[in-house]
Amino acid sequence: MAGDPYAALGVTKTATEAELKAAYRKIAKADHPDLNPDPRAAERFKAAAAAYDLLKDPVQRRRFDAGEIDEQGQERPQRRYYRDHAEAADNPYARSYGFDQDADMGDVFSDLFGRRGAGQEGFRQGGQPRDFYMRGQDHRFTLQVDFMTAAKGGKTRITLPDGNDLEVTIPKGAQDGQTIRLKDKGGPGFGKGGPGDAYLTLTVAPDPMFRREGNDIFLTLPISLSEAILGGKVATPTINGTVNLTIPKGATTGQKLRLRGRGIDGGDQQVELKVMMPPKVDPELEAFMESWRKSHDYDPRAGLKYGS
Known part of the structure; x- marks a missing residue:
């Protein structure tokens, strides 16, 4: 990621943790490579993921805002470190380094790393070695x-x-x-x-069958017309295998049933029913419904208000 992580998420520097998360999830839903084949979307998602990774950590966010680390989480060079050390009144090696008030610290670093190998000892003064090290x-x-x-x-x-x-x-x-x-x-x-x-x-x-909210798992379960009317036990997928779910008589599309403890770490699985008509309405079913409707018809739209 290069540039401003706040801009990559489309938020301001005053954004709360919740706003950071919401912004990242919005970008992930729109630009995730599995959902959006546009290469530019993949770049936006990559930048947002790196930005969220940096800013969701309060310590890293504070250090970035303070200029201590860059947008990749790497330490920023502290340009006055070696000069401050050399100019300290109690530093016995101050004069031996040759630093003065106008020293170019870029040249200092270049000289240091140019002359010293990564595995060698660092500065020597009076024949006494001082180990130089830097974390990767x-x-x-x-x-x-x-x-x-x-x-x-x-x-x-x-x-x-x-x-x-x-x-x-x-x-x-x-x-x-x-x-x-x-x-x-x-x-x-x-x-x-x-x-x-x-x-x-x-x-x-994403999964073609399940979706997740927190530790709860959600599933839409198709059931037949006869299962909806008569009820019964129906084999139902969960993340840990198939279980038998009891469908009540008179079930309808949109009705939700709960499988307790079948989610993640004690969460539940929420099952939403979807009544499916048979692939073909045969003459026998048609004749039965014609007869049934004469004495049992009902209006499922009675509660709806039409017009103004």
Whole structure:
């Protein structure tokens, strides 16, 4: 991500955590690669995901706003650090470095890294070594996982930039936009500095059958005309397998039934019924309905008001 993360999400710097999340979800729904094939949409989604990953963490957001880190979460060079150290009154090495008030700190850094290898010792003064080290950069990636893996948890393999494969554990109930930290899997450090970390921002692919709100799972269940009228037990999919759901007599489209504890981590599964007509109305059914209507007809639109 390059540029302003607030602009990438379309919010102001005063946006609340809830507004950040809402903005990210809106962009994900519109520009996710699985939902929008436009390459420009993929770039917008990628930028928004990186921006949300940075700003949803209060500490990172504060440090970014303060200019301590950049939009990628990397430390910004503190240009006065070495000068302040050299000019300190109690620094016995101040004069040996040759820094003065007008020193060009860009040249200092260039000289430092140009003359010292990453694995060598740092400054020497009077034959005494001082170790130089710098922690490696953190790397950030976006990882798409399928709906069921996010809901139930599981493992997946990724390939890091160095070519190594790594098995990643996806926690049960992982959500869209959640970040997983892979300790020491970022860029290599300098000298005795350790490697950085890798951060995976998850995007959860939509499922053709289930959808999720919090820890609740939602499913639309088609039922036949006879099942709607007579009721009965109907095999119903859940994220953990098929269960028998009791359909009450006289069920109708839009009616909702609950399967307690069949969601994620104690959540429920909400089942919305959808009555389906038979693929063909045969003469026997037609004759029966003609006879039935003569003495049992009703108006399902009686409560509607037409006109002004």
